[in-house]
Amino acid sequence: MKLRAHAPHVRFGLALSAVAALSACSNEGELVIDQGVGIASVLTLCPSVGIPDYTGDVTTFRDPADTTVASLDVSAAMTNLRATCNDTADKIYSEATFTVNARRSDTRGARTVELPYFVTVVRGGSAVVSKRIGTVTLAFADGQERASATAKAGGFVNRADAALPEDIREKITKRRRAGDQEAALDPLADPEVKAAIARTRFEMLVGFQLTEAQLKYNVTR
Numbered sequence: 001m002k003l004r005a006h007a008p009h010v011r012f013g014l015a016l017s018a019v020a021a022l023s024a025c026s027n028e029g030e031l032v033i034d035q036g037v038g039i040a041s042v043l044t045l046c047p048s049v050g051i052p053d054y055t056g057d058v059t060t061f062r063d064p065a066d067t068t069v070a071s072l073d074v075s076a077a078m079t080n081l082r083a084t085c086n087d088t089a090d091k092i093y094s095e096a097t098f099t100v101n102a103r104r105s106d107t108r109g110a111r112t113v114e115l116p117y118f119v120t121v122v123r124g125g126s127a128v129v130s131k132r133i134g135t136v137t138l139a140f141a142d143g144q145e146r147a148s149a150t151a152k153a154g155g156f157v158n159r160a161d162a163a164l165p166e167d168i169r170e171k172i173t174k175r176r177r178a179g180d181q182e183a184a185l186d187p188l189a190d191p192e193v194k195a196a197i198a199r200t201r202f203e204m205l206v207g208f209q210l211t212e213a214q215l216k217y218n219v220t221r
Helices: 166-173 191-200 212-220
Strands: 031-033 041-043 048-050 057-061 072-086 091-104 111-123 127-140 146-158 202-208
Touching: 048 072, 057 212, 072 111, 072 202, 091 111, 091 127, 091 202, 111 146, 127 146, 146 202, 166 191
Parallel strands: 048 202
Antiparallel strands: 031 041, 057 072, 072 091, 091 146, 111 127, 111 202
């Protein structure tokens, strides 16, 4: 799964895969792994945030049956996705803000365009925990071709579901002495550890709520 900090794209579908965030630093509530054997990872309680592939853009047509440039009405794209997370409570809350930049083909008259977007929390790469729909409103002035608007989306994760079991934490953080056979082994490669990490990994995905026709257009254009 591909994730970017700003205007990211993530492969969309039930095959979404969760990954642990890699970092050399940590914040409160994060498990730091660094035992001097080449391992430097941070496993955070906060979900990864991104935009699924093909859902960060939307195009509307004056005639839905005609998807040529001559029929194009409005095109819009999400950008500047930024996320914050509060993991101090039993319900971890993540909030994402983003900008929508839009362009219309007919600049005559003032016009307001509303575009629906979704925010979905996914666990373990495939299990949908929640989904909400919001709307971003774009206001075009008379004679104006472009318009921008900002919006935000949020989601909750149960802290207990995002935390690793104590026995798995012990496996990961167990101090290894130089020369021991297991000192050269990456604990994150252990199948049991990998499975436990996958169960505690969450993603918050944001994108335009597309129709089947709009999604098909994004995929095939």
